[in-house]
Amino acid sequence: MNTSASLSTSAGVSERAKAALAALLLGSVLIFTVGFAHSSSVHNAAHDTRHTLAFPCH
DSSP states (O other): OHHHHHHHHHHHHHHHHHHHHHHHHHHHHHHHHHHTOOOHHHHHHTHHHHHHTTOOOO
């Protein structure tokens, strides 16, 4: 029984790592996509976040 318990634990860690990587990738894409948007409303919505990440937008 210990073998199956360790297999499910390692699979759980792997799935959590994939989810964390996907969230990081999605967040980065959203921030940098908004950074190059030409719409002033989109620019202003993420303005503070971009400056916090030292993303040049001016």
